[in-house]
Amino acid sequence: MLYKEKYILKRVDNNDFPAIKELFWKVFKKKVTLSYLQNKYNTSYLNVNYICSIAYCEKIPVAFYGAIPQKFKRHNDEIYVAHACDSYTLANHQRKGLHYELAKLAYAIMKENNIKFVYAFHSENTYYSTKKLDWKEHKHLQRFHIKIFTLPIGKIVNKLGWSGVYDIFLNQKLSSEAIHKLTLEHKDKFCLKFNSDFITYKDSFKSHYYIEIEGCIFWFKIQAIMHIGKFFAPSEIALQKALKRLKRKAFFLGINEILFQVDPDSIASKQLQSITKPKESWLVGYLDFDKNINLNDFIFTYSDLDTF
The missing domain is CATH 3.40.630.30 (Gcn5-related N-acetyltransferase (GNAT))
Known part of the structure; x- marks a missing residue:
């Protein structure tokens, strides 16, 4: 053209x-x-x-x-x-x-x-x-910051490009059972199709890890801090217990913050609000090509982001 x-x-x-x-x-x-x-x-x-x-x-x-x-x-x-x-x-x-x-x-x-x-x-x-x-405006995502008082070695590792060191300490391959659990919430809403093909695609240009604690599953990347892309928790109590143990893991890895970014209408948001108050994050903007589309029928997650 x-x-x-x-x-x-x-x-x-x-x-x-x-x-x-x-x-x-x-x-x-x-x-x-x-x-x-x-x-x-x-x-x-x-x-x-x-x-x-x-x-x-x-x-x-x-x-x-x-x-x-x-x-x-x-x-x-x-x-x-x-x-x-x-x-x-x-x-x-x-x-x-x-x-x-x-x-x-x-x-x-x-x-x-x-x-x-x-x-x-x-x-x-x-x-x-x-x-x-x-373009039209939808809603702002919410971000939840979990601070950890430790030496911020993770920021040094990120600056030096040594992030592969985490491969020694963390699991990388999600089991089929873990993938299934990560897709359980919001059956009545459209969510990004999270399966092994999507994970393989993401891992082709970024390193990702997962942890299972107290019946909870966290899928995340480490880039100076721990960025949680998607998680499953059977209850608020289980999430609170899991985060205590996840914070200990982060402490020993020199990671001084865990960051969640979630849809305000998600179950994840409700569960996280039992732990800390959210802050406003990105505004979701959109342009529809099908007038039957209603973005209130959709749930967005941090792992939807191209750079996650």
């Missing part, structure tokens, strides 16, 4: 990832590996791949609109949605309508693949950039 006679806008394919890596470095001055980007956007396990768009100017990558497909499930109903997660443009190509046009191209690709809506966990930048695209 030719735009303003100088830009080529196209759907991303596997050949574009060196360009996306180059663009990421130029915009953020942060390095990401080619395999990280390829694995993050390789959602072939869903039979839907590359719903992103990229702009070139004289063969130089100048803007990117990234999104990943996800499958949500309620009872026997399954639908595709899209999680918009990356958007960046070189400074000297901003204010030329590239973000808008790339988004529109990505939305057209999504509709072709029967995706019902696109959503994002808004930052301040994405909140304002979606206004022109007629």
Whole structure:
């Protein structure tokens, strides 16, 4: 697609990832590996791949609109949605309508693949950039911070890139029974389909761990602190007991905080409020392609986030 006679806008394919890596470095001055980007956007396990768009100017990558497909499930109903997660443009190509046009191209690709809506966990930048695209507002997630008084060795480990050390101390492979328990809540709501294929996909670009304590299951990553993506607790009492033991584990690993981010309408939120008060987190924004979609029928979790 030719735009303003100088830009080529196209759907991303596997050949574009060196360009996306180059663009990421130029915009953020942060390095990401080619395999990280390829694995993050390789959602072939869903039979839907590359719903992103990229702009070139004289063969130089100048803007990117990234999104990943996800499958949500309620009872026997399954639908595709899209999680918009990356958007960046070189400074000297901003204010030329590239973000808008790339988004529109990505939305057209999504509709072709029967995706019902696109959503994002808004930052301040994405909140304002979606206004022109007629996005709607849903609800804020809640975050719960569990502080641990220990030497913050985890932050040093993260800065030095030594996170693989946790593989020695923590379990990595979820059992089928644990996966089943993590999918038990909210049978009457659409939730991201959490199964072995999804876990394998996530593990292809991030390291994740799990712990079973007091009948509770925690699936998490460690990035300076412990980020709980998804958990199951049979009761508030069981969660309180499990967190005491989880805090001890974190203490000896030099992790000074455990962070939960949950949907305000989730059972998880109610259980966590028996332990500490929540703070406001990301606003969920969305654009629906199917007018029968009601986001009150959906529960979002921290593990839905692209970088989790």
